[in-house]
Amino acid sequence: MRYILAILVLLFFPPVLFGADECFDCHGRYKKTSHGRLDCTACHNDAKGLPHPGKLKKPDCAACHEGTVKRYGQSVHAEKNLACRQCHLVHNIGEGAGQCRVCARCHANVYTVYKGTAHAKGPQGPAATCTDCHDPHRAKAYEGPGPSERVAVCIRCHKDYKGKHAWLPHAELHFMHLECSACHSPRSEKGMLFTVRVRTEGRERNLSYDDVAAAFGTKKPARDLIDLNGDGRISSSEAVPFFNTLRSATPGTIAINGSIVVTRAHHDYSAVQKRDRVCSTCHSDDAPFYQSMYLVLPERKGFSQMPVKGSVLASMPLSLAANFILLGETKLHWSDIKALLGSKGKARQEIIRDLGFRWIDIIGIFVCIAVLFFILVHIILRAVFRR
């Protein structure tokens, strides 16, 4: 019986006519590769006999790693046309993916910063390597994941994050709108992102490009549909018609969720502002992210980030970003009043809308001054009449 099987194998499976040992006669340096336990022909399956053709086809990794390759296809690395072997040096020994120096080949600057941080220096080797936080097969462009996805990465290790933030007023609220790096990476650049959400009975989801296309009946990019004058910024006169159309055509309620995210990451998370617990880093009117606020709009592929003022989205008649308030952002400046008084016509209309909730301060302060003026007049009259 064994002989019959052997003859059948020889007849129908000529590739197994030669084994790995025979390959190593010529390719001995590949003997101890990470794939060493496989026969060479498991990947190089076009080498059907010896001698094999001079140039073999590139192996199809998906034949064994189907799920990983499929996931990888959606990643930013795939978008940049990185082949598997550019990270996975399958024939090399001791240099597989998962080691930071593989990542460092492209991300040299990040690696240089990382090397000096607490993440790289643990008592028994690195506390966290690149791939502990970043799955290279799922890596998205930085603006892709929302703060909650990024927080989820940190809390895989930093499980007691709530206990450590017991001192923070409204800690839960902060976690809803901030990612860890917003505070724990002081040298990262930060911005405020406003994402459009659709609420239907008990469910909430991000606005999709299909929603936009259906509302406007066109396949134009969302950025062209909102930025009517093409200046790359969103003013209230552009936001109002866009969201009104969206609101009337999309089933459910349109809302806007604001979050403070890192727009350019600096990988040093060791310098946690020395535990100063300085609220005014964010809660001040000169916090840097007031200069970088973006509305995130879904496109057919990916997202557009359009510069916008938060007050434009929060103020009437949109009243969209009404659940996101950052003390400081709403502060009234003298320059607001000067701009209001110095403007005319359409520009004044824009400023009136942009002021949003700051109108409370304008009217409040004006009435206080008026009352004080009246009191002053009364005091003068008292002095005159000696009362």
Next chain:
Amino acid sequence: MKKENVPLHPLPVRIWHWLNAVLVFLLIFTGIELRFTDIRIFSNYGFVVALHKYAGYLLALSFLFWIAAYRLTGGLASHYLVSVRDIQSLPSQVFFYLYKYFRGGPDPFSATAEARFNVLQKFAYSFIMFITMPVIIVSGIIFGNIMDLYGIVDQLGGLRVVDGIHVTAGYVFAIYLLVHLYMATLGKTVLSRTKAMFTGKREE
């Protein structure tokens, strides 16, 4: 002129008034720093948040004490409710403050232990105590417990709306306070009314 001390403010009212005064000033100064974050009155922002929150809670308790005290002693209606007679006295009271006061004319209203406030004071105090205070306290409690009361925040239209309500009520209170502080100087002497709030008796 014969000097006579008219009993006007019972002891619980005086305690309540001065406790409120301390809390209101704390709340206004911390409130200014919370609203205008570059104005530094207290050094630590976290401390300001906590101070505003707990002073606010104490003010809410003080408000409950005020209601409870009036429920026990009575007189809430006679002191605060604007009657038809009060409305009829409105022109003469306004005329007094705008003109007769300067000519040395007599105040058409004379405060007694049973009815302490003239019609203008009644309007101001009722608006502050029955509308502004509940609004500012409820919106403040919501702000102090955002996550627990998130459903209410959502129903009201979001945090910015709750913030708008709280801050508007704050401005109304500040405007009232300016007038209140000035009116306190319009007694026999500049300080006699303030003194009355310590001694309980008004000099006549």
